Amino acid sequence: MPGRRRREGIPCRPRWKRGLRLVLRPSLLLMLAEHDSHGYELMEQLTTLGFDNECLDSSVIYRDLRDMEEMGFIRSFWDEEDSKGPKRRVYQIKEQGWERLEDWLEGLDQLREQITDLSARYQKLKGVKGKS
Amino acid sequence: MPGRRRREGIPCRPRWKRGLRLVLRPSLLLMLAEHDSHGYELMEQLTTLGFDNECLDSSVIYRDLRDMEEMGFIRSFWDEEDSKGPKRRVYQIKEQGWERLEDWLEGLDQLREQITDLSARYQKLKGVKGKS
DNA sequence: CCATCTATTGACAAATTGCAGTTAGACAGG
DNA sequence: CCTGTCTAACTGCAATTTGTCAATAGATGG
Numbered sequence: 001m002p003g004r005r006r007r008e009g010i011p012c013r014p015r016w017k018r019g020l021r022l023v024l025r026p027s028l029l030l031m032l033a034e035h036d037s038h039g040y041e042l043m044e045q046l047t048t049l050g051f052d053n054e055c056l057d058s059s060v061i062y063r064d065l066r067d068m069e070e071m072g073f074i075r076s077f078w079d080e081e082d083s084k085g086p087k088r089r090v091y092q093i094k095e096q097g098w099e100r101l102e103d104w105l106e107g108l109d110q111l112r113e114q115i116t117d118l119s120a121r122y123q124k125l126k127g128v129k130g131k132s
Numbered sequence: 133m134p135g136r137r138r139r140e141g142i143p144c145r146p147r148w149k150r151g152l153r154l155v156l157r158p159s160l161l162l163m164l165a166e167h168d169s170h171g172y173e174l175m176e177q178l179t180t181l182g183f184d185n186e187c188l189d190s191s192v193i194y195r196d197l198r199d200m201e202e203m204g205f206i207r208s209f210w211d212e213e214d215s216k217g218p219k220r221r222v223y224q225i226k227e228q229g230w231e232r233l234e235d236w237l238e239g240l241d242q243l244r245e246q247i248t249d250l251s252a253r254y255q256k257l258k259g260v261k262g263k264s
Numbered sequence: 265c266c267a268t269c270t271a272t273t274g275a276c277a278a279a280t281t282g283c284a285g286t287t288a289g290a291c292a293g294g
Numbered sequence: 295c296c297t298g299t300c301t302a303a304c305t306g307c308a309a310t311t312t313g314t315c316a317a318t319a320g321a322t323g324g
Contacts, residue, residue: 085289117181118181119241191272216270217322
């Protein structure tokens with residue numbers, strides 16, 4: 001009945017989803033850059049990018065895809081081929097999507113550096129504390 | 133009049149504030165781990181951790197400090213010494229704060245790895261596209 | 265006494281998220 | 295035929311988080 005891919009009643013270490021969400025859009029866009037795909041497949045493939053399926057509600061993925069379509073980064077159409085099961089909405093990256101992907105990755109790279117610095121500073125602090 | 137540190141009317145490259153916010157709490161906590169401090173000082177020191185003051189409304193910092201106090205990671209008291217200017221609320225890290233800092237940094241490290249993977253996969257893809 | 269800098273707080277609209285539910289085709293087993 | 299399960303996509307809403315603006319207030323310099 002649920003129609004979604006998520007263990008029920010499990011909280012999923014509270015607020016780290018938030019961080020993961022930041023890379024979700026870029027991740028989806030990258031996968032679409034690799035090849036056209038539909039929501040359900042993307043959702044399953046997200047594990048290859050470090051996501052934990054048990055903790056990601058499928059509605060989030062569909063919603064993000066919709067949003068990205070509205071923003072003009074991707075386009076979609078209903079799958080022509082009769083694959084068994086319900087119809088699939090296949091997404092395809094657009095030129096604007098490539099540009100945005102590049103932007104996003106640049107931003108994420110900055111974030112990565114920030115984390116590196118933060119971590120280094122923490123290690124240094126621990127070193128000082130440890131010696132005293 | 134404004135009482136806050138922010139250029140007015142400047143949008144600040146739209147959606148990357150969101151990413152920065154993810155490291156804000158850990159950053160504040162780290163700075164407090166280094167030494168006790170008050171909101172205004174912390175705000176100014178944030179540039180040393182890659183934040184852009186022009187893009188961060190001070191109310192955000194104060195709010196986060198308050199939240200962290202409520203969560204039991206830090207404590208605060210009004211500054212006794214008569215430094216000129218208005219009174220300062222000085223924050224101090226608690227034992228629980230050290231623990232949480234460690235947790236947060238661990239989470240951020242995972243995020244860093246995720247970004248690294250994502251980036252690598254993008255570079256690989258560009259390589260393939262370039263050669264064809 | 266007026267502007268400016270330091271310092272903190274409050275209030276509210278807008279955006280984001282989590283969670284649960286709905287629809288629906290296909291297929292397998294009893 | 296009925297039931298359950300898997301695939302697939304979508305909707306609605308309450309709760310949380312965030313962005314932005316405004317208010318307050320001591321001190322200082324002209």
